[in-house]
Amino acid sequence: MRAVIRGTGSSVPEHKITNADLEKLVDTNDEWIVARTGIRERGMLAEDEATSHLATRAARAALEMAGRDPSELDLIVVSTMSPDMFCPSVAALVQRNLECERPIPCFDLNAACSGFGYGLQVCWDFIAAGRYQRILLIGAEGLTRFMDYEDRGTCILFGDGAGAVVLEATDSETGLVASNTRADGNHWDLIQIPGGAAAQPASPYTIAQRLQFVHMNGRATFKLAVQTMEQVARDTLKDAGWSLEDVDHLLVHQANQRIIEAVIERLQVPLDKVPINIQRTGNTSAASIGILLDECNREGRFSSGDKLLFVAFGSGLTWSASALEWSATGPRD
Amino acid sequence: MEKVTAKVNTIIGERLGVDGASLVPEANLLDDLGADSLDVVELVMALEEEFGIEVPDEDVEGIRTIGDIVQYVGSRIEANA
Numbered sequence: 120m121r122a123v124i125r126g127t128g129s130s131v132p133e134h135k136i137t138n139a140d141l142e143k144l145v146d147t148n149d150e151w152i153v154a155r156t157g158i159r160e161r162g163m164l165a166e167d168e169a170t171s172h173l174a175t176r177a178a179r180a181a182l183e184m185a186g187r188d189p190s191e192l193d194l195i196v197v198s199t200m201s202p203d204m205f206c207p208s209v210a211a212l213v214q215r216n217l218e219c220e221r222p223i224p225c226f227d228l229n230a231a232c233s234g235f236g237y238g239l240q241v242c243w244d245f246i247a248a249g250r251y252q253r254i255l256l257i258g259a260e261g262l263t264r265f266m267d268y269e270d271r272g273t274c275i276l277f278g279d280g281a282g283a284v285v286l287e288a289t290d291s292e293t294g295l296v297a298s299n300t301r302a303d304g305n306h307w308d309l310i311q312i313p314g315g316a317a318a319q320p321a322s323p324y325t326i327a328q329r330l331q332f333v334h335m336n337g338r339a340t341f342k343l344a345v346q347t348m349e350q351v352a353r354d355t356l357k358d359a360g361w362s363l364e365d366v367d368h369l370l371v372h373q374a375n376q377r378i379i380e381a382v383i384e385r386l387q388v389p390l391d392k393v394p395i396n397i398q399r400t401g402n403t404s405a406a407s408i409g410i411l412l413d414e415c416n417r418e419g420r421f422s423s424g425d426k427l428l429f430v431a432f433g434s435g436l437t438w439s440a441s442a443l444e445w446s447a448t449g450p451r452d
Numbered sequence: 453m454e455k456v457t458a459k460v461n462t463i464i465g466e467r468l469g470v471d472g473a474s475l476v477p478e479a480n481l482l483d484d485l486g487a488d489s490l491d492v493v494e495l496v497m498a499l500e501e502e503f504g505i506e507v508p509d510e511d512v513e514g515i516r517t518i519g520d521i522v523q524y525v526g527s528r529i530e531a532n533a
Contacts, residue, residue, distance in 0.1 A: 346497075
């Protein structure tokens, strides 16, 4: 069995935190941020909402496009590093919100910014094994809740959002053709949220040290991001039997415009094949490729048979790439 | 050393988009050539590829001028030879 994307959906909060807003919080300015990141604004969760609200909206949009009812799902997977709470999972909250009738399995997967690629591979393997026929995969993040608005190196980067796909088993279409997921735990400390978990449980000390927020070594991250994404992209193309010229659309994790540009410079893929929305979303971690995919799909950018390559990188370190032959989304029977 | 200088100048000229006249040994990457922190990372990556060396993060801290780069690359190549 092969796995195809039958529907896409996304949700980015209407409320934005702009560069002008950040200028009031930390020593920075619009020009500095745009030159180093390409970001102009990021979605920010409403006060009374959390990650699962965005995940649910993205899921409903994807299900609607797929022409499927939540009761037809066999599994819900949410990739996230910023869940509503440690437990239960965001996936369980989404199942509740969607009012799925059956007690289908639900779990979260944490591969940080590579989460969408990891999720695609896990879901594809479930479908290929014949275990499930229809899976809802969501990348969802509420990262503004984990930003230190006194650290100008990180708070300018991240935003909230969710991107979802409905994956279905098929034997008549191509769908996913290759996938690689990789990690190197030796670099575990480059991007981390150190406090509030088992290593350093929440305490007045962890709060005072601001350990509940994202901490990042930007320079080392930049270098490894570019190197690992280039390599995994090339390896995945090889597995798919595609050349770089075959790729119609390269979707790179929206981490930082400069990283995206460095990757496409090395791969020598023309800019018009590389959609970018980071200026409006910031880095939405596991959600970024799902959001970009949905926006491009709804703009009509993809045609059946187009070759798509997704590539991502994040905390762990983790990195991933997937090759997919596009099928027009919408109901099939 | 002249070869190293020429290669370093070519890489810096390309990466930072500055013309030959500014590429003097005392030129400071950040203050004189308009590089930002990410330009420096990309520059280091380009040097690593060109000269087949690996530049640890702590060594990057000591690099400020074109002269620093030429001297650093020269010493690393000698050590490898």
